[in-house]
Amino acid sequence: MPFGLFRRRHKQTPSDPLAAFDSLIDDLERQAALVRKAAATLLALRGELERTAAREERRRAELSARLRDAGARGEARLEEVLASDVAESERRLAVTRDAIARSEADAPLLLDAGRELARELVALRNERVGAAARLQVDAVVTSALRERVERFEHVLAVDAARDEVERAHALAEIYRGECGVGTE
Numbered sequence: 001m002p003f004g005l006f007r008r009r010h011k012q013t014p015s016d017p018l019a020a021f022d023s024l025i026d027d028l029e030r031q032a033a034l035v036r037k038a039a040a041t042l043l044a045l046r047g048e049l050e051r052t053a054a055r056e057e058r059r060r061a062e063l064s065a066r067l068r069d070a071g072a073r074g075e076a077r078l079e080e081v082l083a084s085d086v087a088e089s090e091r092r093l094a095v096t097r098d099a100i101a102r103s104e105a106d107a108p109l110l111l112d113a114g115r116e117l118a119r120e121l122v123a124l125r126n127e128r129v130g131a132a133a134r135l136q137v138d139a140v141v142t143s144a145l146r147e148r149v150e151r152f153e154h155v156l157a158v159d160a161a162r163d164e165v166e167r168a169h170a171l172a173e174i175y176r177g178e179c180g181v182g183t184e
Contacts, residue, residue: 017135021128028124032117039110046103053096060089 067082 018128018132021124021131025124028117028121035110035114035117039114042103042106042110046100049096049100049103053093053100056089056093056096060086060093063089
Protein backbone atom coordinates (compact mmCIF):
# COMPACT_ATOMS: atom_id res chain seq x y z
CA MET A 1 0.00 0.00 0.00
CA PRO A 2 1.51 3.29 -1.02
CA PHE A 3 2.45 5.58 1.85
CA GLY A 4 0.21 3.72 4.27
CA LEU A 5 -2.84 5.77 3.29
CA PHE A 6 -5.25 2.90 3.73
CA ARG A 7 -3.72 1.46 6.84
CA ARG A 8 -6.05 1.32 9.79
CA ARG A 9 -5.13 3.41 12.71
CA HIS A 10 -5.78 1.62 15.95
CA LYS A 11 -6.55 3.62 19.03
CA GLN A 12 -4.02 2.92 21.68
CA THR A 13 -5.59 1.47 24.77
CA PRO A 14 -4.86 3.58 27.82
CA SER A 15 -2.51 2.04 30.36
CA ASP A 16 -4.72 3.26 33.20
CA PRO A 17 -7.84 1.07 33.44
CA LEU A 18 -9.91 4.02 34.66
CA ALA A 19 -8.81 6.02 31.62
CA ALA A 20 -10.33 3.29 29.44
CA PHE A 21 -13.63 3.70 31.30
CA ASP A 22 -13.40 7.48 30.95
CA SER A 23 -12.71 7.20 27.23
CA LEU A 24 -15.73 4.97 26.67
CA ILE A 25 -17.91 7.23 28.82
CA ASP A 26 -16.80 10.23 26.75
CA ASP A 27 -17.65 8.37 23.52
CA LEU A 28 -21.10 7.45 24.83
CA GLU A 29 -21.71 11.03 25.98
CA ARG A 30 -20.79 12.29 22.48
CA GLN A 31 -23.19 9.76 20.94
CA ALA A 32 -25.93 10.82 23.36
CA ALA A 33 -25.32 14.46 22.44
CA LEU A 34 -25.69 13.58 18.76
CA VAL A 35 -28.93 11.73 19.45
CA ARG A 36 -30.26 14.70 21.44
CA LYS A 37 -29.27 17.04 18.61
CA ALA A 38 -31.01 14.78 16.07
CA ALA A 39 -34.13 14.68 18.24
CA ALA A 40 -34.17 18.47 18.53
CA THR A 41 -33.73 18.78 14.78
CA LEU A 42 -36.54 16.29 14.22
CA LEU A 43 -38.83 18.22 16.56
CA ALA A 44 -38.03 21.49 14.80
CA LEU A 45 -38.60 19.90 11.40
CA ARG A 46 -41.86 18.37 12.54
CA GLY A 47 -43.08 21.73 13.81
CA GLU A 48 -42.15 23.37 10.52
CA LEU A 49 -43.88 20.60 8.57
CA GLU A 50 -47.05 20.99 10.65
CA ARG A 51 -47.05 24.75 10.05
CA THR A 52 -46.53 24.12 6.33
CA ALA A 53 -49.41 21.63 6.30
CA ALA A 54 -51.69 24.13 8.07
CA ARG A 55 -50.76 26.86 5.54
CA GLU A 56 -51.33 24.46 2.65
CA GLU A 57 -54.73 23.41 4.06
CA ARG A 58 -55.74 27.08 4.34
CA ARG A 59 -54.51 27.71 0.78
CA ARG A 60 -56.36 24.67 -0.52
CA ALA A 61 -59.56 25.74 1.27
CA GLU A 62 -59.21 29.25 -0.18
CA LEU A 63 -58.58 27.88 -3.69
CA SER A 64 -61.52 25.46 -3.35
CA ALA A 65 -63.81 28.35 -2.34
CA ARG A 66 -62.60 30.41 -5.29
CA LEU A 67 -63.14 27.38 -7.57
CA ARG A 68 -66.73 27.04 -6.37
CA ASP A 69 -67.30 30.76 -6.94
CA ALA A 70 -65.80 30.54 -10.45
CA GLY A 71 -68.04 27.53 -11.20
CA ALA A 72 -71.09 29.41 -9.93
CA ARG A 73 -70.25 32.38 -12.14
CA GLY A 74 -69.56 30.11 -15.14
CA GLU A 75 -65.95 31.19 -15.69
CA ALA A 76 -64.59 28.02 -17.33
CA ARG A 77 -61.02 29.24 -17.93
CA LEU A 78 -60.64 30.45 -14.32
CA GLU A 79 -62.25 27.24 -13.09
CA GLU A 80 -59.66 25.20 -15.04
CA VAL A 81 -56.74 27.18 -13.57
CA LEU A 82 -58.13 27.01 -10.03
CA ALA A 83 -58.79 23.24 -10.34
CA SER A 84 -55.15 22.80 -11.33
CA ASP A 85 -54.05 24.94 -8.34
CA VAL A 86 -56.27 22.90 -5.97
CA ALA A 87 -54.79 19.64 -7.30
CA GLU A 88 -51.25 20.99 -6.87
CA SER A 89 -52.09 22.15 -3.35
CA GLU A 90 -53.46 18.68 -2.51
CA ARG A 91 -50.23 17.06 -3.82
CA ARG A 92 -48.08 19.37 -1.68
CA LEU A 93 -50.31 18.70 1.32
CA ALA A 94 -50.01 14.93 0.75
CA VAL A 95 -46.20 15.19 0.52
CA THR A 96 -46.10 17.29 3.70
CA ARG A 97 -48.33 14.85 5.59
CA ASP A 98 -46.14 11.97 4.39
CA ALA A 99 -43.06 13.79 5.74
CA ILE A 100 -44.86 14.35 9.06
CA ALA A 101 -45.70 10.64 9.24
CA ARG A 102 -42.06 9.70 8.56
CA SER A 103 -40.86 12.10 11.26
CA GLU A 104 -43.36 10.59 13.70
CA ALA A 105 -42.07 7.12 12.81
CA ASP A 106 -38.45 8.24 13.38
CA ALA A 107 -39.15 9.86 16.75
CA PRO A 108 -39.54 6.55 18.66
CA LEU A 109 -36.27 5.31 17.17
CA LEU A 110 -34.44 8.35 18.49
CA LEU A 111 -36.14 8.04 21.87
CA ASP A 112 -35.14 4.37 22.11
CA ALA A 113 -31.57 5.18 21.10
CA GLY A 114 -31.44 7.95 23.71
CA ARG A 115 -32.80 5.68 26.45
CA GLU A 116 -30.35 2.91 25.54
CA LEU A 117 -27.40 5.30 25.62
CA ALA A 118 -28.58 6.69 28.97
CA ARG A 119 -28.81 3.14 30.41
CA GLU A 120 -25.34 2.30 29.08
CA LEU A 121 -23.91 5.49 30.56
CA VAL A 122 -25.43 4.83 33.99
CA ALA A 123 -24.19 1.22 33.97
CA LEU A 124 -20.72 2.22 32.80
CA ARG A 125 -20.42 5.02 35.37
CA ASN A 126 -21.46 2.60 38.12
CA GLU A 127 -18.96 0.05 36.85
CA ARG A 128 -16.25 2.74 36.79
CA VAL A 129 -16.98 3.65 40.43
CA GLY A 130 -16.69 -0.03 41.37
CA ALA A 131 -13.51 -0.42 39.35
CA ALA A 132 -11.98 2.65 40.98
CA ALA A 133 -12.82 1.28 44.44
CA ARG A 134 -11.39 -2.14 43.56
CA LEU A 135 -8.21 -0.56 42.21
CA GLN A 136 -7.76 1.47 45.39
CA VAL A 137 -8.37 -1.57 47.58
CA ASP A 138 -6.00 -3.64 45.45
CA ALA A 139 -3.35 -0.93 45.71
CA VAL A 140 -3.68 -0.84 49.50
CA VAL A 141 -3.55 -4.65 49.74
CA THR A 142 -0.59 -4.80 47.38
CA SER A 143 1.22 -2.16 49.40
CA ALA A 144 0.53 -4.02 52.65
CA LEU A 145 1.65 -7.33 51.17
CA ARG A 146 4.75 -5.69 49.71
CA GLU A 147 5.64 -4.45 53.20
CA ARG A 148 5.02 -7.91 54.58
CA VAL A 149 7.28 -9.43 51.91
CA GLU A 150 9.95 -6.85 52.70
CA ARG A 151 9.63 -7.65 56.39
CA PHE A 152 9.86 -11.35 55.56
CA GLU A 153 13.00 -10.63 53.55
CA HIS A 154 14.42 -8.78 56.58
CA VAL A 155 13.56 -11.74 58.80
CA LEU A 156 15.33 -14.05 56.35
CA ALA A 157 18.31 -11.73 56.30
CA VAL A 158 18.42 -11.69 60.12
CA ASP A 159 18.11 -15.50 60.17
CA ALA A 160 20.94 -15.74 57.64
CA ALA A 161 23.00 -13.35 59.79
CA ARG A 162 22.30 -15.47 62.86
CA ASP A 163 23.33 -18.60 60.97
CA GLU A 164 26.49 -16.83 59.85
CA VAL A 165 27.22 -15.72 63.43
CA GLU A 166 26.67 -19.28 64.68
CA ARG A 167 28.93 -20.69 61.95
CA ALA A 168 31.59 -18.13 62.77
CA HIS A 169 31.27 -18.94 66.48
CA ALA A 170 31.44 -22.69 65.77
CA LEU A 171 34.45 -22.16 63.50
CA ALA A 172 36.14 -20.07 66.17
CA GLU A 173 35.46 -22.84 68.69
CA ILE A 174 37.02 -25.37 66.33
CA TYR A 175 40.10 -23.20 65.84
CA ARG A 176 40.41 -22.64 69.56
CA GLY A 177 40.13 -26.37 70.12
CA GLU A 178 42.85 -27.10 67.58
CA CYS A 179 45.13 -24.37 68.83
CA GLY A 180 44.46 -25.16 72.43
CA VAL A 181 43.59 -21.55 73.18
CA GLY A 182 40.96 -20.88 75.80
CA THR A 183 40.36 -24.59 76.56
CA GLU A 184 42.55 -24.58 79.63
